[in-house]
Amino acid sequence: MTDIQAIATPTGSVPxxxxxxxxxxxxxxxENRYAxxxxxxxxxxxxxxxTGDHKDPQTQVSFVFDNRxxxxxxxxxxxxxxxxxxxxxxxxxxxxxxxEVLSDEGGEVELAANFSLFEHRYTTTVWAGRYxxxxxxxxxxLSLVKKTVLLINNESAIKTIAFIx
Amino acid sequence: MTIRxxxxxxxxxxxxxxxxxxxxxxxxxxxxxxxxxxxxxRDIYExxxxxxxxxxxxxxxxxxVRRRIxxxxxxxxxxxxxxxxxxxxxxxxxxxxLCQSDAGNATLFRCSFHxxxxxxxxRLQGVSFRGGYEQSLGELRSExxxxxxxxxxxxxxxxxxxxxGDAGDLExxxxxxxxxxxxxxxxxxxxxxxxxxxxxxxxNNANWKVVNEVQVDGYHPLFVHESxxxxxxxxxxxxxxxxxxxxxxxxxGGHSEVDYTAEYQAxxxxxxxxxxxxRSRVPNYIEAMEALHGPEKTHDILVEGPxxxxxxxxxxxxEMQVMYIExxxxxxxxxxxxxxxxxxxEEMSARIIRxxxxxxxxxxFLIADDAEMGERNQVGLHAQEPEWVLFARGFDTxxxxxxxxxxxxxxxxxxxxxxWQHYRxxxxxxxxx
Ligand code: FES
Ligand SMILES: [Fe+2]
Numbered sequence: 001m002t003d004i005q006a007i008a009t010p011t012g013s014v015p016x017x018x019x020x021x022x023x024x025x026x027x028x029x030x031e032n033r034y035a036x037x038x039x040x041x042x043x044x045x046x047x048x049x050x051t052g053d054h055k056d057p058q059t060q061v062s063f064v065f066d067n068r069x070x071x072x073x074x075x076x077x078x079x080x081x082x083x084x085x086x087x088x089x090x091x092x093x094x095x096x097x098x099x100e101v102l103s104d105e106g107g108e109v110e111l112a113a114n115f116s117l118f119e120h121r122y123t124t125t126v127w128a129g130r131y132x133x134x135x136x137x138x139x140x141x142l143s144l145v146k147k148t149v150l151l152i153n154n155e156s157a158i159k160t161i162a163f164i165x
Numbered sequence: 166m167t168i169r170x171x172x173x174x175x176x177x178x179x180x181x182x183x184x185x186x187x188x189x190x191x192x193x194x195x196x197x198x199x200x201x202x203x204x205x206x207r208d209i210y211e212x213x214x215x216x217x218x219x220x221x222x223x224x225x226x227x228x229x230v231r232r233r234i235x236x237x238x239x240x241x242x243x244x245x246x247x248x249x250x251x252x253x254x255x256x257x258x259x260x261x262x263l264c265q266s267d268a269g270n271a272t273l274f275r276c277s278f279h280x281x282x283x284x285x286x287x288r289l290q291g292v293s294f295r296g297g298y299e300q301s302l303g304e305l306r307s308e309x310x311x312x313x314x315x316x317x318x319x320x321x322x323x324x325x326x327x328x329x330g331d332a333g334d335l336e337x338x339x340x341x342x343x344x345x346x347x348x349x350x351x352x353x354x355x356x357x358x359x360x361x362x363x364x365x366x367x368x369n370n371a372n373w374k375v376v377n378e379v380q381v382d383g384y385h386p387l388f389v390h391e392s393x394x395x396x397x398x399x400x401x402x403x404x405x406x407x408x409x410x411x412x413x414x415x416x417x418g419g420h421s422e423v424d425y426t427a428e429y430q431a432x433x434x435x436x437x438x439x440x441x442x443x444r445s446r447v448p449n450y451i452e453a454m455e456a457l458h459g460p461e462k463t464h465d466i467l468v469e470g471p472x473x474x475x476x477x478x479x480x481x482x483x484e485m486q487v488m489y490i491e492x493x494x495x496x497x498x499x500x501x502x503x504x505x506x507x508x509x510x511e512e513m514s515a516r517i518i519r520x521x522x523x524x525x526x527x528x529x530f531l532i533a534d535d536a537e538m539g540e541r542n543q544v545g546l547h548a549q550e551p552e553w554v555l556f557a558r559g560f561d562t563x564x565x566x567x568x569x570x571x572x573x574x575x576x577x578x579x580x581x582x583x584x585w586q587h588y589r590x591x592x593x594x595x596x597x598x
Contacts, residue, residue: 049528051365061362061504061518064528073397073523077530082392085537122540155267157366157499162533 014099018111021142022133023096026115029164030092037164038075042136042143047071049149049165063154063161078162085162090121092163096131107137108145117165125159128152166312168211168253168329177204186589188582189557196372196546196554202495209478209591210235211328214338216480216489217241217251219503220322221359227270227285233491234328240264240311241324244286245272251314251326252287263311287311321346322357323480341568342420345474345482352471354453355509360487362518364501365526371539372546373479373492376500377584379535380481380488381421381473383413383575384558389538393530401437402428404575411575413559414568415583419477423575429468438470438484439513440520450510471505475580477587485517486525496543500536502526556581 028037041047048057049064057065066074077083094117102110110132117127134146149165151158177200185192195201217232218241229242231254238254240263256263261278264271273290275282280293289306292298298305316327318335323346325335336343350356369376379385387394387404394400402409402425410427429437436442444451454463474482481488483502491499504521506514524531546554559577563570572579 051363055363057518058515059362059518061365061502061526062522063365063526065519065522070523073530076396077392080392080396082395083534084389084392085533157368158527159368160533160536161528162537165528 014101014111017142018101018109018135019096019099021135022111022113022131025144025147026094026096030094032078032086032089032092032163034075034078034164038071040144041068041071042138042145043068045071045144046146047074048146049151049161050154052155053150063158064149064165083162085160088121090119090163092117092119094118102132109135109137111135119163121163127165129154166257166308166310167315168312175204175207176200180204180592182589182592186585186592189560190553190555191585193546193549193552193554196374196543197495199495202372202492204592206235206492208594209588210492211237212330213332213478213591214316214318214325214327214335215478216323216476217326218324219358219360219487220249220319220324221357221361222268223249225270227272228268229264229271229285230268231264231266234326236493237328238262239314239326240274241326242271242285244284246286248286249317249319249324250285250287251317251324251328253312255312256281256283257289257309257311283311287313321350338418339476340418340420341416342418342474342476344568345416345420345422345472345476348469348472349482349505351466353507353509354450354457355507357508358487359506359508360503362504362506362514362521364503365521367500367502367527367532367536369498369500369536369539370496371498371536371543372495373490373498374584374588375539375542376490376498377475377478377481378581379539380483381413381423381475381580382578383411383423384578385535385538389534390531392534397530401441409575410573412571412573413575413577413579414566414572415570415579415586416474417569417583417587419584419587420475421569421580421583422472422474423580424571425473426469427573429470433468435464435467436470437468439516442516446516447510447512449512450507453509475584477584483525486521488525498539500532502532556585 025040045068047064047066050062078086094115096113096115098114100112102112113131115131119125129151132148135142136145185195215234218230222230223243226243226245226247229240232239232241240252240254243249254262254264256276258279258281261276263274263276272285273282282291284290287310289309292305295302314326314328315330316332318325320339410431412424414422414424471484472482473484479490485505486502487505488502502525504518526532556578559572559574559579562572562574562577563579570579
């Protein structure tokens, strides 16, 4: 995992293109625009929500460790109209701050941001943590290669996360 | 120090459980009444056998994990004598929580409040500024060790504890559920399982009995899991078929199971329980199993697969996962899920971890929807009419088999009736004292 101490770029100089991309990704997730959200992913995409901050997903269980195929399954289930745990869907708004570029080489950028997410479904739940993104420059613009969600409470029992976190 | 059962009379001792739990229905208040919950903690969780941990979580001397039973914080630790002890996580001086980490290795626990130290077998070692007491240090030590569960036992690596009194022999308590643990362990060519991949922890706003009931419910999948079967992949067996040979079984003692054995045997295909993978994906596993059992028995084991068995009151052998629950309040339950690594079958481990994340836990394609049902159930049960919850399906399909009361109608509520009849016995025994 990326060493989160290694700050490569001060927030003010993070390229606007990168920030725009993840803010857009956040909006699609907030608004349950599943198909559009799915289209952001690269073919080798990994969507990861570990059960702790420094766990090896090959030997330790995660809350989510979706390869691109499983991201597709997750979206297909949400689109089926019978995903009870998102019927009705959560209403959400998330804030992204404290952007940092952690690395930039070979056409791929690692970007980090803090987030807070207000999710309402029956009651309002606050989710918070850090997003780590790996973004790839392609001929068609940026694509999402990896999104890691480090929840501050990932060692504890968490509520259902059937929405896109 | 031994733990004393809170003998004070509880408000819920006066309830007539024989009236509230009938053959074919139970009263809704059993899921929503906080006084009844308090009595459940005393009469079920604190004075009967419950699952606390697995030996693979604490393999070495000094290893420990923190757990809770009935709201009481525990340390489950392996001493330097390699014995497993279940101790209350409370300093015997003024009650501070002694151990702060979820898991670790320690020879000593030092209380952060005034510095007393306890060895990992619970004995009081050091008292800071020891001169301040009338007793000698030796006397303090003999009186003030950590409180320990009255009974601790293991079967197939599963550690069970009874906090207070005498709950009888562990194997008697396990009864017909013992075979389910055997069935799981025999999946490993090395004769053991390992839960070191860790637990997913899922917070459910539902009564613990609601969470248990759905684990062995063959009636709900077509409805609750429709989105998975239609959008992603069909169920491993055809739940809509009348020909399906899936049994639901009350094993006695509150234990129950959904038994796919007859259906799998009829299909005679290996790994139906594991996405139908071909043998070529796990050659070393096959070789080790055949070396141990020979080809024929290996085939049978790979056809029959692991158990789908609920062990009263908090453990669920969910095929390639182990789950357990922790009741926090009458309306809140934590559900824990760990992938099973089969010792000697390491080439399956990563796949089992991925299967666990796909199906189970807070984001799982299956369990997120089961949890949603549990939470809606809890809301519905707050309506006062009708008063009863029905468990009347399938009486006339039941027959007595050696393993227990069995129905080959998988929608029969045989498993839930088994849980409730045992509950009724436990809740009645102490009411009339
Ligand atoms: S409470 Fe532990 S040393 Fe005082
Ligand atoms: Fe289910």
